[in-house]
Amino acid sequence: MLKVLKLKRKQNIIGWGFILPATILIFIFYFYPIIRALLISFQSGVGINLSYAGLINYRRLFVDSLFKGSLSNVFIFLILQVPLMLFLALIIASLLNDHKLKFRGFFRIAIFLPCATSLVAYALIFRSIFALDGFANILLMNLNLISSPINWIGQPWTARILIVLALTWRWTGYNMIFYLAGLQNINPTIYEAAKIDGANAWTRFTKITIPLLKPIILLTTIMSTNGTLQIFDETQILTNGGPANATLSLSQYIYRLSFEYSPRFGYAAAISYVIFLLVAILAFIQMKVGDRR
Amino acid sequence: MKKGLTLLLIFVVVFLGFSPVTAEAEQEVTITVWCWDPSFNIYAMEEAAKIYAEIAPHVTIDVIEESDVEIKLTTMVNAGQTDALPDILLMQDNSLHKNIISYPDTFFDLTDSGIDFAQFADYKVALSVVNGRNYAVPFDNGTxxxxxxxxxxxxxxxxxxxxxxxxxxxxxxxxxxxxxxxxxxxxxxxxxxxxxxxxxxxxxxxxxxxxxxxxxxxxxxxxxxxxxxxxxxxxxxxxxxxxxxxxxxxxxxxxxxxxxxxxxxxxxxxxxxxxxxxxxxxxxxxxxxxxxxxxxxxNQGGSSWMVLASSAHPEVATDFLAHTFAGSVKLYETILPSSGALATYLPAGDSAVYNQPHEFFGGQAIYADITAFAAKxxxxxxxxxxxxxxxxxxxxxxxxxxxxxxxxxxxxxxxxxxxxxx
CATH class of the missing domain: 3.40.190.10 (Periplasmic binding protein-like II)
Structure with a gap:
């Protein structure tokens, strides 16, 4: 008995020993900054001249038009982009899951490849494609779809659509991989049975694929929501938040407050906590809605 | 013999006491500099280092290419990590006031350093003055x-x-x-x-x-x-x-x-x-x-050199700037033809190099013209x-x-x- 206890304790110690380095690192580089940021968000002042200010930073958020503007921008991206991207990813995944499809490997790689590119590089390329004299305008003009070039990044809505397009191009393949993996776990006999019962492709997609992929759809929705709320690179490089702040994102506003404007780390930290809360709330809602067991 | 040694020691101590800069001259000193753009600022700084090497051979100027000077500065000062900062850094003129005020006591006060700020274009000097104190040596011209x-x-x-x-x-x-x-x-x-x-x-x-x-x-x-x-x-x-x-x-x-x-x-x-x-x-x-x-x-754009208060040898760093960017017409004569780095250091405008015709501009002596604009x-x-x-x-x-x-x-x-x- 005593021996068993000793062995158990020994195993426990070894177990803890394995976890400890990672735990310590996570505490130092994740939890400590999270707590520090919370403390800083209660401070106010320029640069290092910080002093305790209570909830002033949080109260200020309600009257900050730039904050409200960037919040609504981010939600516009979220509402337009996440459903579009996930729906596309689902359809492509189901198409690629067809065993009779030729060159599946090629298509899979071709669609996944964009998300292996650097965020900065792809944003730069998108910017040059959608420049006034860029490829997109030349193509549309030659197809006679438009008569004069569209100033994509110069107008609020075209700029937003451009961001959504870029994000979709970059991330659809990434989500598709999750769905493909999920589809592997669905027993092909279910589809076979449905086919025999006369279910067409659309019915099979909506009645079998989507319900059985629900946990993965939930996962990708939460990840995409999280990613979109924190969007930075695309809006910084493609549109630089413009025109007239029409594509300014929350992270970009945080960056400006910390590194471009007179540094206000307290206020920037408060905004980062708003993102944190939003992600938490949205994830909670999605889990409640998506996970009805 | 012993007496003589004591006297010598006293002499040395007194001598050192009266001239602190020379005191440091006894030992090797390295001054680190952060700036961006190899063909412009870094090049100019390296040429300045060559000039100073003749004046003070014990001082090594270590120029480090750093394209995000301001972001690094902001991060380090806010984190209290001033020991990782360089001795000298280049700062956009647009940001000078912001940083001097946001980070008090971070930059070395150059007012009484012996640098003659009257030798620079007035508008440029004004950009780095806060509460009547000078915090930067003007460099590239944005006229x-x-x-x-x-x-x-x-x-x-x-x-x-x-x-x-x-x-x-x-x-x-x-x-x-x-x-x-x-x-x-x-x-x-x-x-x-x-x-x-x-x-x-x-x-x-x-x-x-x-x-x-x-x-x-x-x-x-x-x-x-x-x-x-x-x-x-x-x-x-x-x-x-x-x-x-x-x-x-x-x-x-x-x-x-x-x-x-x-x-x-x-x-x-x-x-x-x-x-x-x-x-x-x-x-x-x-x-x-x-x-x-x-x-x-x-004026549009431009940048200036700042000395950091956290430097171990702010006097040496200042002395370096005083003998080069704030005192050497030769430096500006060297960097102008090869990089086009134009000074706001007005004495350089009288130099023969500045008055040379520029072929690209149809033989116009553009540098002399621009230096004349800068003064106004x-x-x-x-x-x-x-x-x-x-x-x-x-x-x-x-x-x-x-x-x-x-x-x-x-x-x-x-x-x-x-x-x-x-």
């Missing part, structure tokens, strides 16, 4: 120039002289004529960027802030005149708007537009187009018609909230060009800057 294709002017029957000491209304008139005759606009500007507007503001000795640091946008009659001039420039086609920096550069490199108005550092981009050699000329910028203190001189640039204070104001003005001009009312847009810009000042 505004009006660079024009003389061959295009010739086709339309004009010369560079027709653009010298003129007003914006005259510029517009000639500009329309040049456009009619040659099909070429005179200017290009980035749509979102208020750069040209800011150049015009400084040319009339005013800014987006009044001398007390209060926002001065909505009630600024000069700014309103500037916006009207800008709209007129765009509407008449004399100025074409582009979306980004690369398009701006290629607009004059490709010859789509026949000129540009910017800080004189833009010369570096103009001379890249070697087939346009001899076809350019440089003159002063147009002045505003109605503004009370309007001049033909302004009106002084303004960019203040603590310069970037906030710049963004707000950029948004305002975007909205105005999209059809918004000028007063309403400027009012909104003023409100948004005020909101960010708290």
């Amino acid at each position: 505004a120039i009006n660079a024009i294709r003389t061959d295009v002017l010739q086709q339309a029957g004009y010369t560079l002289a027709d653009f010298t000491d003129i007003t914006w209304s005259e510029y517009l008139k000639i500009g329309k004529d040049v456009l009619d005759k040659t099909g070429k606009p005179l200017l290009s500007a980035i749509a979102e960027s208020p750069g040209l507007l800011m150049t015009m503001l400084q040319s009339a000795g005013t800014w987006m802030f009044d001398p007390n640091g209060e926002v001065y946008i909505a009630e600024n009659a000069v700014l309103k005149e500037i916006v009207e001039v800008y709209i007129e420039l765009v509407k008449s086609g004399v100025l074409v708007q582009v979306n980004e920096w690369d398009q701006y550069i290629s607009s004059f490199n490709r010859g789509t537009v026949a000129g540009t108005i910017n800080g004189c550092w833009i010369i570096g981009s103009i001379v890249q187009q070697t087939d346009q050699k001899g076809k350019w000329g440089i003159t002063n910028i147009p002045k505003l018609d109605r503004a009370p203190n309007a001049t033909n001189y302004s 640039v009106p002084q303004v204070s960019y203040g603590l909230y310069n970037y906030e104001a710049r963004d707000a003005l950029g948004n305002a001009i975007t909205q105005i060009m999209a059809g918004a009312d000028i007063d309403a847009a400027l009012r909104e810009a003023e409100e948004s800057v005020k909101f960010l000042m708290w």
